[in-house]
Amino acid sequence: MTPDPARLERLLGLVSDDQAIDWDAEEASAQSTDERRALRSLRLVAQIAELHDADPWPTLAPGQRVGRFEILGRIGRGAHGDVYRARDPHLEREVALKIFPEGRWIDPSTGVAVDVPTFLAEARRLASVRHPNVVTIHGIESLPLAPGVDRPALVMEYVAGESVAEWIHARGALGGTEATGVGLELCRALAAVHAAGLVHQDVKAQNVRREAGGRIVLMDFGPGGATPLYMAPELFRGARASIRSDLYAVGVLLFNAATGKYPVHGRDLESLRAAHAAGERSHLRDLRPELSAALVDGIERALSVDPAARFASAGEMEAALAASMRAGTMPIAAPTAAPTAAPLDTKSRPSSSRRFAPLAAAALCAVVLAIVLSRRATDESATGLGPPPVESVESVGSVGAESRPFTIGARLMRGSGSGVQLAPGDGVAPGDSLSVVFENSDSLYVYVINEDEQGESYLLYPHADVTPRNPLAPGSHSLPGRRGGNRVFWRVTSAGGTERFLLVASRRALPSLDPDELGLDRPERDRVVEYTRVPPEAVAMLRGVGGMVETDDREGRSAREQLFDLATPLPSRSETVSGVWMRKIEVENPRR
Amino acid sequence: MVAMPESSAADPPPLESTHELVDRARSGDAAAVERLCARYLPRIRRWARARLPRRSRGLLETDDLAQEVLLRTVRHVDSISSPGLAGFHAYLRRVLENRVRDEVRRVDLHPEQTDLDSAHEDSRLSPLEALLGREESARYESALAELSETDREAVMMRIELRAGYDEIAEALGKGSANTARMTVVRALERLVEKMSRGGLDDA
Numbered sequence: 001m002t003p004d005p006a007r008l009e010r011l012l013g014l015v016s017d018d019q020a021i022d023w024d025a026e027e028a029s030a031q032s033t034d035e036r037r038a039l040r041s042l043r044l045v046a047q048i049a050e051l052h053d054a055d056p057w058p059t060l061a062p063g064q065r066v067g068r069f070e071i072l073g074r075i076g077r078g079a080h081g082d083v084y085r086a087r088d089p090h091l092e093r094e095v096a097l098k099i100f101p102e103g104r105w106i107d108p109s110t111g112v113a114v115d116v117p118t119f120l121a122e123a124r125r126l127a128s129v130r131h132p133n134v135v136t137i138h139g140i141e142s143l144p145l146a147p148g149v150d151r152p153a154l155v156m157e158y159v160a161g162e163s164v165a166e167w168i169h170a171r172g173a174l175g176g177t178e179a180t181g182v183g184l185e186l187c188r189a190l191a192a193v194h195a196a197g198l199v200h201q202d203v204k205a206q207n208v209r210r211e212a213g214g215r216i217v218l219m220d221f222g223p224g225g226a227t228p229l230y231m232a233p234e235l236f237r238g239a240r241a242s243i244r245s246d247l248y249a250v251g252v253l254l255f256n257a258a259t260g261k262y263p264v265h266g267r268d269l270e271s272l273r274a275a276h277a278a279g280e281r282s283h284l285r286d287l288r289p290e291l292s293a294a295l296v297d298g299i300e301r302a303l304s305v306d307p308a309a310r311f312a313s314a315g316e317m318e319a320a321l322a323a324s325m326r327a328g329t330m331p332i333a334a335p336t337a338a339p340t341a342a343p344l345d346t347k348s349r350p351s352s353s354r355r356f357a358p359l360a361a362a363a364l365c366a367v368v369l370a371i372v373l374s375r376r377a378t379d380e381s382a383t384g385l386g387p388p389p390v391e392s393v394e395s396v397g398s399v400g401a402e403s404r405p406f407t408i409g410a411r412l413m414r415g416s417g418s419g420v421q422l423a424p425g426d427g428v429a430p431g432d433s434l435s436v437v438f439e440n441s442d443s444l445y446v447y448v449i450n451e452d453e454q455g456e457s458y459l460l461y462p463h464a465d466v467t468p469r470n471p472l473a474p475g476s477h478s479l480p481g482r483r484g485g486n487r488v489f490w491r492v493t494s495a496g497g498t499e500r501f502l503l504v505a506s507r508r509a510l511p512s513l514d515p516d517e518l519g520l521d522r523p524e525r526d527r528v529v530e531y532t533r534v535p536p537e538a539v540a541m542l543r544g545v546g547g548m549v550e551t552d553d554r555e556g557r558s559a560r561e562q563l564f565d566l567a568t569p570l571p572s573r574s575e576t577v578s579g580v581w582m583r584k585i586e587v588e589n590p591r592r
Numbered sequence: 593m594v595a596m597p598e599s600s601a602a603d604p605p606p607l608e609s610t611h612e613l614v615d616r617a618r619s620g621d622a623a624a625v626e627r628l629c630a631r632y633l634p635r636i637r638r639w640a641r642a643r644l645p646r647r648s649r650g651l652l653e654t655d656d657l658a659q660e661v662l663l664r665t666v667r668h669v670d671s672i673s674s675p676g677l678a679g680f681h682a683y684l685r686r687v688l689e690n691r692v693r694d695e696v697r698r699v700d701l702h703p704e705q706t707d708l709d710s711a712h713e714d715s716r717l718s719p720l721e722a723l724l725g726r727e728e729s730a731r732y733e734s735a736l737a738e739l740s741e742t743d744r745e746a747v748m749m750r751i752e753l754r755a756g757y758d759e760i761a762e763a764l765g766k767g768s769a770n771t772a773r774m775t776v777v778r779a780l781e782r783l784v785e786k787m788s789r790g791g792l793d794d795a
Contacts, residue, residue: 008781016780017773038784038785038788042784045751047724051720
């Protein structure tokens with residue numbers, strides 16, 4: 001039977017005119033399957049129209065007040081709500097606000113509707129857990145986002161730092177000691193959660209934060225349950241989540257932290273289920289043969305298929321990990337910033353130049369760290385405090401023993417002819433052509449990085465499509481250089497406030513800054529700009545290496561700002577230096 | 593942002609009819625190009641936000657993408673084969689779809705967060721997909737593609753670009769807003785018919 005024409009006509013008109021319709025009632029009174037189908041389709045169209053009406057993910061702006069809270073910035077965004085960093089003026093402290101949609105939300109990956117009130121009830125129970133390794137829940141409040149629009153929000157402790165997932169992504173797989181350290185604190189967190197009669201159900205690297213000082217904090221009791229790659233085999237067969245399935249997830253997390261891979265992998269839920277059923281999995285020993293037997297045994301035991309073969313409690317697992325650490329046979333972790341320690345899954349990585357981003361950040365950190373170290377070395381020898389810590393500098397991996405001085409000068413130029421030299425603070429505008437002229441006494445590897453006020457950063461040079469390539473022969477070079485015989489320039493493509501350029505030169509290649517060295521695919525012809533956002537985790541990396549960097553309170557300053565802080569202004573004349581030369585110049589691009 | 597090697601930006605005010613602007617842009621009028629950009633940018637931005645995977649980009653970057661797509665379309669405005677606004681819109685949509693597809697592919701390939709390591713924060717989905725599900729949004733897109741050019745233009749302008757009936761009348765060469773409304777209603781009817789034929793198993 002075809003849909004009732006009069007009714008369809010009325011609804012078509014209402015949708016076209018953007019009028020409200022009680023869809024549930026309309027669908028409930030449909031007279032036939034065909035009619036119901038037509039109504040469902042029309043309802044979809046109405047929803048699509050609504051989606052195009054407004055910003056589908058409205059954002060609270062920094063400075064905006066919501067209830068008594070002052071928004072400082074967004075720190076996370078998920079299908080179930082946004083997380084903001086905010087200030088609570090009453091208690092004069094920073095908090096994290098997790099703001100939920102109203103009523104119910106549909107989990108987009110499973111299509112399952114979850115009642116927000118149910119989730120909030122769980123959060124209330126979590127609030128009873130007080131432990132340094134478990135995020136503190138301050139309360140649950142209803143926040144007025146707009147007149148008449150109140151949304152439930154979880155008010156939590158703000159944990160500065162990064163998720164363990166971000167940490168691993170930025171620096172590569174963890175060494176045994178670091179992985180064990182994460183495991184120990186996580187077990188302590190879970191012991192507290194389990195003691196409160198709760199099961200976490202969603203332990204994963206994204207839900208564990210690493211504070212700048214190194215504290216590990218278990219976050220987020222997710223609604224809707226576990227994450228497939230972290231799910232214990234029995235959960236696939238319909239078993240209920242338990243203490244032992246939480247510990248299995250800790251095993252997956254540590255396996256992932258140590259290898260960048262998952263013990264059981266699949267392209268989708270079905271293949272994952274099949275892999276579990278067939279007992280197909282990777283073994284930690286095969287991927288990290290050098291790890292201590294005690295640590296490998298501990299992680300593998302947590303990953304036992306039979307729940308009874310796993311640790312009985314978080315405390316038992318913690319004891320096993322602690323014993324593995326005492327066994328002391330583990331190799332020391334690789335230096336934090338060394339990009340070579342990144343055995344992440346190369347199979348599943350894209351051959352796109354985007355993968356370059358975290359490596360570039362790591363390399364920048366290495367460079368910065370090296371510079372800080374050499375400065376300290378100089379300071380210390382000047383004050384008679386001892387010899388320069390040369391070994392430490394070398395261990396960073398990016399600057400070398402080749403410390404023979406070299407002479408270098410650089411100029412930022414505007415214009416496509418011979419160009420005009422730009423001084424700090426000069427203006428540039430969309431459409432301008434820019435270049436950098438280097439004059440170097442020796443063969444040097446040079447790098448040019450641009451960052452705009454929006455926090456977007458790009459590696460402008462080297463680039464696979466242009467010549468000359470690194471290392472630049474002694475002499476004078478205008479970069480980016482030539483492509484296919486034609487001289488090319490960097491073009492300012494949009495307004496963006498202050499444009500900052502970081503210029504780096506070294507006798508040795510800084511491999512993680514060089515796409516050729518990395519064996520990356522050549523970017524598409526017109527995508528000459530490599531997108532290399534410097535992630536916030538770089539800040540933690542800077543701070544995290546053996547306490548060797550300055551420890552002033554730099555909260556609130558971005559990684560990018562901190563990196564630029566460490567470069568000195570580009571002088572107008574050549575200078576003679578050794579090690580890594582790093583200079584900056586800022587010019588003004590009109591704001592958007 | 594600094595890029596290599598081409599293009600520049602624009603952001604001025606409207607006045608003329610969109611039809612006129614497209615025609616003038618075709619004949620190389622730079623001011624018309626700028627005005628077209630100003631007029632379309634907010635719409636393209638919303639359109640792109642609805643379709644980009646959430647993980648993919650921050651809002652500022654979505655703006656860059658919208659701008660890039662618009663500039664690319666406008667730059668090729670003289671090579672668009674079918675005349676008038678319909679051709680312009682069709683071309684714009686194609687460029688945008690391609691660009692979004694690139695972005696989706698990039699996000700799908702992203703190494704760290706595979707399909708399965710995020711149960712309830714599937715940021716690979718666009719808001720549109722999160723709302724409808726991938727299958728249903730694909731059903732909508734393919735039904736839209738099957739429509740006649742005029743129907744598609746009517747649906748796209750009203751539903752996606754959120755244009756008023758006046759503007760649709762002008763774009764489609766209808767005599768009045770009322771006629772344009774009827775065109776939209778009939779186009780929606782045909783769209784819904786095609787979508788319903790596609791399935792909705794649990795109906």
